[in-house]
Amino acid sequence: MLRGGLIGCGFFAMNQLHGWREASRARIVAICDRDPARLAEAGDTFGIAARYDDAARMLAEEDLDFVDIATTVGSHRALVELAADRGLHVICQKPLASSMDDARAMVAAVAAAGRTFMVHENFRWQSPIRAAIEAVRGGAIGTPFFARASFRSGYDVFSGQPYLATDERFIVQDLGIHVLDIARALMGDAVRITATMQRVNPAIRGEDVATMLLVHDGGATSVVDCSYATRRQPETFPETLLEVDGEAGTLRLDAGYRLTVQTAEGSETRDVTPRLADWAERPWFNIQESVASIQQHFVDCIEAGRAPETSGADNLSTLALVEAAYLSAAEGRSVDVSEV
Ligand code: NAD
Ligand code: 89V
Incomplete structure (x- = not known):
């Protein structure tokens, strides 16, 4: 123990x-x-x-x-x-x-x-996201050439986490970091990023909208878009929606935790709703389940003497995308990730 x-x-x-x-x-x-x-x-x-x-x-x-x-x-x-x-x-x-x-x-x-050093980067450990990652890595749609990872919400995150309203940086440092990490998990490391950022909510200090275009190793493209200024129903917090195009098919993770894979053989949709633990609550149960999963992964890796998937060393590449995104938005240009 x-x-x-x-x-x-x-x-x-x-x-x-x-x-x-x-x-x-x-x-x-x-x-x-x-x-x-x-x-x-x-x-x-x-x-x-x-x-x-x-x-x-x-x-x-x-x-x-x-x-x-x-x-x-x-x-x-x-x-x-x-x-x-x-x-x-x-x-x-x-x-x-x-x-x-x-x-x-x-x-x-x-x-x-x-x-062993692991970062608690838990979004890629959410079971619906994990199902998508495993399908892509398992070759269900062939080699992916495009991905869109989208998180858009009007949920009030400031009441539970007041620092999110007062810190200089907001959505990319806090939430975009997770979605950029999902893009890496699906598409591999990124070499270049172009970002725009906006502050729509006048009551907060940092940016609450970010749109990022990534070029991955090997040339694939992804778009990562995040917003906490999007008032829509149904409210999808805290779901990340995905669309991945591969040479042999497409995959979508739609609102309501529905995972669809379409290939020449047909289309299959699965319900990938996360487990609602007895200690969890809606709408957070997706994130809460991933906390238990990532922590067990940490234990398993210590015991096996292997590096966690979201190790400190791995997370440097996610953090570099965050830094490069802020640089890109500040200077209005595309940034090579090696610059940071
Ligand atoms: P919080 O402010 O509610 O809690 C932080 C606690 O740490 C406070 O109680 C504070 O007193 C204590 N603390 C600070 N410095 C300390 C020190 N040196 N020694 C002892 N105690 C100290 O913050 P939070 O909202 O719980 O966020 C904590 C972290 O979790 C942040 O980095 C945040 O980004 C992250 N977070 C992650 C997720 C996720 O899904 N992965 C979700 C929410 C928050
Ligand atoms: O996951 C997080 O890091 C949280 C939230 C979902 C509110 O952005 O801070």
């Missing part, structure tokens, strides 16, 4: 604690938060007695195998380096860092400690 310590007991960490309860061969034995109310609520809800207001003290006093970092981005580098210094495996929430230099330093620190 792997013993974990969770740092950050805020809004999203509640899902992670539920996910850890479901995990095989791992559990959270200690928690840490600077905010006493959040620490008490998480400890009481999940029956965890070992509670700390200081991460360094938790790591010094507890006998841990891994840490789960569920704080916001500004603290990620210091906490990852602290865990690496103590020789622990690390899973850290997205966005991994707010600069490529920080992210590269974090990957290097855990690699030097010889431990």
